[in-house]
Each structure stands twice: as C-alpha cells, then as structure tokens.
Amino acid sequence: MKFDDKIPIYYQIKNYIYGQIITGKLAPGEKIPAVRQLAVDLTVNVNTVQRALGELISEGILESRRGLGNFVTEDQATIEEVKHKLIMQQLHEMYENLHDLNVTDDEIVAYLRQYIKDRRTTKDGQYN
Amino acid sequence: MKFDDKIPIYYQIKNYIYGQIITGKLAPGEKIPAVRQLAVDLTVNVNTVQRALGELISEGILESRRGLGNFVTEDQATIEEVKHKLIMQQLHEMYENLHDLNVTDDEIVAYLRQYIKDRRTTKDGQYN
DNA sequence: TATAGTGTAATAGTAAAATATAACACTAGG
DNA sequence: CCTAGTGTTATATTTTACTATTACACTATA
Structure with a gap:
C-alpha cells in the first residue's frame, strides 16, 4: 500500500x-x-x-x-454514524480550505460540478 | 497560529x-x-x-x-494558475475519499448542498 | 564605512512516528 | 496438556520534522 x-x-x-x-x-x-x-x-x-x-x-x-x-x-447504526461523520469531515475540510481562498458557496458547487463533468472526459491522475 | x-x-x-x-x-x-x-x-x-x-x-x-x-x-497569471491548482486539489482529494466510501457523484453534490444549507442555520465547530 | 535589516545555511539537540524484535496472555482444538 | 493462532505490550533503534543557536552574505542608508 x-x-x-x-x-x-x-x-x-x-x-x-x-x-x-x-x-x-x-x-x-x-x-x-x-x-x-x-x-x-x-x-x-x-x-x-x-x-x-x-x-x-x-x-x-x-x-x-x-x-x-x-x-x-x-451494530449497523454505529457504522452508519461513522460513515456520516467521515463524509461531513471531508466536506468540512474542503469547504473551509476553499473559503480561506475566498471561494464562495456557489462557486464551490459550480467548481465541483465542473470537476465531476471533466472527470468523465479526461484521463485521470492530473491532481495526484 | x-x-x-x-x-x-x-x-x-x-x-x-x-x-x-x-x-x-x-x-x-x-x-x-x-x-x-x-x-x-x-x-x-x-x-x-x-x-x-x-x-x-x-x-x-x-x-x-x-x-x-x-x-x-x-505575474498575476502565475497566481491565478496556483489558485486554480489549489481548488482542484481540494476537490480531487475530497472526491476521491468519498468515492472510496462508495458515495456517488450525485450524492457528493447533494451532501455538499445540504452541508452548505445546514451551515447557515447551525452554530459552527462540529466537524473540527 | 559602519550599521541595521534582510535572506541563507549549518550545527546540534529534541520529540514523535515508525520499526525490529521479543515476550506475554488468551482461545480453540487435537 | 500442548500447540497454533490470535491480541497485547515493552524495549531499543532509526528516521524526520522541528527547534535553538550561531554564523555568514547581501542591501540600503546614515
């Protein structure tokens, strides 16, 4: 790994x-x-x-x-809780970091949509 | 700091x-x-x-x-390039991590919208 | 030319993560 | 009871980021 x-x-x-x-x-x-x-x-x-x-x-x-x-x-509930917590942590970190760069809420959503769209037509690996 | x-x-x-x-x-x-x-x-x-x-x-x-x-x-162009690179890095990391948890593209967008909405009505700090 | 303010770099020491290795504790099954 | 497979823990060592300290190099200016 x-x-x-x-x-x-x-x-x-x-x-x-x-x-x-x-x-x-x-x-x-x-x-x-x-x-x-x-x-x-x-x-x-x-x-x-x-x-x-x-x-x-x-x-x-x-x-x-x-x-x-x-x-x-x-306990499936514990697993679901952890999953939700991890998802929120990921979003939170990304959101805070982009806000620190003065990117607005709407821009974040727009950039994400664009990123997802681009991802389907471009070969991967350019941001690793 | x-x-x-x-x-x-x-x-x-x-x-x-x-x-x-x-x-x-x-x-x-x-x-x-x-x-x-x-x-x-x-x-x-x-x-x-x-x-x-x-x-x-x-x-x-x-x-x-x-x-x-x-x-x-x-060179303002250099600064813009760096800004774009940083934004893409943030989105990429979040996206990859959530995909590794089997969260779909649509779910990522939906979770983000929900996160942003909740953020306006809830006191901060719960994911730090 | 002397000095204050700046970047650059080297040395030695500290702290924490990670490793290598070994030992100990418990369980199931022959 | 013995053994193989398992988790748990401890010690010593290595590695690396970080620190503390000092020195050196360059620039502007009084």
Missing part, C-alpha cells in the same frame, strides 16, 4: 479500515485479518497496525476478542 | 502563504514580512519558515531578493 508521507501511517491505516467497513468489504460481525497479517499486507510494523486498530476499538467500530481476533461491530 | 499535528508545520505555513496571496492580502509585487518576523508571528522556528518559503520560491509565486526580502510575484 502506498502512503502519503504528509500524514501518519497509522492514521491512513485507520481510514483504510473505515473504508473497508463502510463499503461492506468487511461486513458487520466479520473477523478482520490478523494484526500480523495486516502488517504484512500493508508492509508496516505490527505496532503501527495496533495503534490504528486501538483507536477503532475505542470508537466501537471494531471489537477485540483476545485470542480470537478483531471483529467489525454488529 | 494553531496547527494540525497530523500535517507538517512547514506545509501548513506554505498553504497559509498561498491563501494570503490568492486572497490579495499580499498583493502582487508586495514584500512579505521578514522571515524572522514570520517566525515570531507563527510561533515557529526560522528554519521552518524558510522551508515553506523555499518551496514557494521554487514554484515562482515568491521571489527572493537577498538583503531585501521576499516578494510576491508580479
């Missing part, structure tokens, strides 16, 4: 797991891969994985069963 | 200067504050300021005149 060196790896792993759960690639109640396996898959250290999982466990989206593994919460 | 501890300080300073220039708080051709003064204002080290300014100078949005100071480029 490729990481953005401007953001802590454990934090990027946390967001990766969020994504897996929210998109259903990891289902409610499902056992997630073992920490040592995740460390191999993501080519990071076990402790780094553990730091990410620890926060997810604290938030209740994962449950730890010692000796058995880590499991996605059964 | 308050910094996000998940992002390098020099990088946040760079974005801060971008904002000052794009919004015209620092005008084309204008001398920006001395590096030592910026360090005091932002409560960071001179070297950290210098690292941010160094990148802005490399990009041509700032010009360094040894013994005199650092100046915003006179």
Whole structure:
C-alpha cells in the first residue's frame, strides 16, 4: 500500500479500515485479518497496525476478542454514524480550505460540478 | 497560529502563504514580512519558515531578493494558475475519499448542498 | 564605512512516528 | 496438556520534522 508521507501511517491505516467497513468489504460481525497479517499486507510494523486498530476499538467500530481476533461491530447504526461523520469531515475540510481562498458557496458547487463533468472526459491522475 | 499535528508545520505555513496571496492580502509585487518576523508571528522556528518559503520560491509565486526580502510575484497569471491548482486539489482529494466510501457523484453534490444549507442555520465547530 | 535589516545555511539537540524484535496472555482444538 | 493462532505490550533503534543557536552574505542608508 502506498502512503502519503504528509500524514501518519497509522492514521491512513485507520481510514483504510473505515473504508473497508463502510463499503461492506468487511461486513458487520466479520473477523478482520490478523494484526500480523495486516502488517504484512500493508508492509508496516505490527505496532503501527495496533495503534490504528486501538483507536477503532475505542470508537466501537471494531471489537477485540483476545485470542480470537478483531471483529467489525454488529451494530449497523454505529457504522452508519461513522460513515456520516467521515463524509461531513471531508466536506468540512474542503469547504473551509476553499473559503480561506475566498471561494464562495456557489462557486464551490459550480467548481465541483465542473470537476465531476471533466472527470468523465479526461484521463485521470492530473491532481495526484 | 494553531496547527494540525497530523500535517507538517512547514506545509501548513506554505498553504497559509498561498491563501494570503490568492486572497490579495499580499498583493502582487508586495514584500512579505521578514522571515524572522514570520517566525515570531507563527510561533515557529526560522528554519521552518524558510522551508515553506523555499518551496514557494521554487514554484515562482515568491521571489527572493537577498538583503531585501521576499516578494510576491508580479505575474498575476502565475497566481491565478496556483489558485486554480489549489481548488482542484481540494476537490480531487475530497472526491476521491468519498468515492472510496462508495458515495456517488450525485450524492457528493447533494451532501455538499445540504452541508452548505445546514451551515447557515447551525452554530459552527462540529466537524473540527 | 559602519550599521541595521534582510535572506541563507549549518550545527546540534529534541520529540514523535515508525520499526525490529521479543515476550506475554488468551482461545480453540487435537 | 500442548500447540497454533490470535491480541497485547515493552524495549531499543532509526528516521524526520522541528527547534535553538550561531554564523555568514547581501542591501540600503546614515
């Protein structure tokens, strides 16, 4: 997995797991891969994985069963809450940053529509 | 100035200067504050300021005149380019992250409109 | 020419994330 | 009871951003 060196790896792993759960690639109640396996898959250290999982466990989206593994919460409502929270965080960050550049509400919406439209006709990768 | 501890300080300073220039708080051709003064204002080290300014100078949005100071480029086109690039980067990041959560194009637009609407009737700060 | 104000850069030290490695604790199943 | 698979934790080390400090280079001007 490729990481953005401007953001802590454990934090990027946390967001990766969020994504897996929210998109259903990891289902409610499902056992997630073992920490040592995740460390191999993501080519990071076990402790780094553990730091990410620890926060997810604290938030209740994962449950730890010692000796058995880590499991996605059964509570679909918790997952929905987290999804909504993440969506709002994304919008908030983008919105605040553009407002700091004096871009108005209407301009933000217009730019977004244009971006989406352009995206369908242009090859990707120009803003990575 | 308050910094996000998940992002390098020099990088946040760079974005801060971008904002000052794009919004015209620092005008084309204008001398920006001395590096030592910026360090005091932002409560960071001179070297950290210098690292941010160094990148802005490399990009041509700032010009360094040894013994005199650092100046915003006179070239309005360069500034416009940078503004557009920053806007697209913001949209791109938000868009990619939401798509990774299986949020569709239409849903992104709808969520944004809702976010903007809610923002006008709700007290701020809930997504910081 | 001396000085104050400016950018530039090097050195050494600090702090936090990440790593490598090892050990410990618990569970299920043979 | 032993073992394999799992989570948990600790120690030492490495890496890098950041800091503190100092020095150097250039410019305008008194």
